């Protein structure tokens with residue numbers, strides 16, 4: 001509504017803009033510009049030029065892995081020469097200090113939610129054959145701990161109680177900074193920040209999970225019993241075609257290692273079905289894994305070709321009907337097992353972060369420690385249980401009384 005409304009220009013940014021550049025611009029003639037990651041460092045000037053009537057050329061995408069050295073340790077001194085969305089800009093990086101007025105990256109809070117994602121790294125050095133992410137996000141680069149901690153403190157000052165550490169591969173954190181244990185060292189500092197009650201770690205790559213990391217996650221106060229492990233499949237031969245490690249038995253053993261440390265752990269994963277060459281035996285193997293693993297949440301996705309990936313060139317592709325039918329079958333099984341897992345929590349005590357309060361219906365929506373934001377179900381409480389006033393951002397203790405799918409119904413614990 002540029003002609004009649006307040007909007008003066010439409011600019012496409014983000015992963016799609018970076019990945020497709022000029023191709024996207026050709027398909028979106030209504031957009032005034034399509035800007036890639038390299039435009040971010042000078043974004044306000046770029047936007048001003050667009051408002052002044054300039055029409056910048058859409059960039060031609062390139063494989064961003066080529067922008068930094070292959071050896072992770074050689075990247076640290078060069079990372080500030082590449083535009084990395086969500087990382088500090090070169091000037092702040094060189095000065096090695098955060099701007100006094102705010103976090104080291106430009107960040108605004110558009111909502112009053114009591115949790116916030118907090119980026120700890122960009123890119124990925126793995127080469128899963130179905131995945132295009134490394135091509136447009138580039139090589140793995142960690143943000144420096146002081147930058148992350150400063151941003152977490154800034155979020156805490158704005159009412160955030162839970163920080164959700166995100167990256168493409170959190171288990172790689174620190175390897176380019178010369179210390180693979182940097183995450184374990186940073187977690188206590190994050191959870192000790194005034195106002196931060198919960199630190200949620202996400203996107204663990206099963207091939208890189210170390211016992212030390214599991215020990216740290218299990219023992220550092222404030223780090224949640226939440227394990228987001230992307231298995232993607234469970235058949236060994238198929239995982240090799242995906243260029244991934246592991247198989248059903250090694251994954252079950254990993255899950256056992258988590259549960260032996262944290263029996264109440266919430267564990268989620270994603271599975272791709274219908275990958276090229278997936279046999280009936282492979283599919284049976286992943287179903288068996290889901291039955292045996294008893295996970296809290298399983299996201300099931302049907303395979304589709306991603307431009308420029310190795311798997312795009314594979315033979316033995318399944319037709320759309322086969323993929324849809326495998327997605328439906330595994331989804332139905334996963335939903336049933338995830339619901340059973342939620343029901344197993346009935347009678348347990350949970351800690352709930354309050355996220356919404358509906359005064360009219362009397363319903364309170366929150367999340368237990370095992371439930372990640374947006375995708376893992378919620379916990380429902382009854383406002384009538386509360387003798388004292390309650391606010392969004394409060395953390396309360398509750399007893400699970402029932403479940404609906406992956407959602408938990410709980411009553412306030414009063415003793």
Ligand code: SF4
Pocket residue numbers: 124125126127128131132133134168169205
């Ligand atoms: S699926 Fe994950 S680990 Fe594999 S290449 Fe993509 S981002 Fe990296």
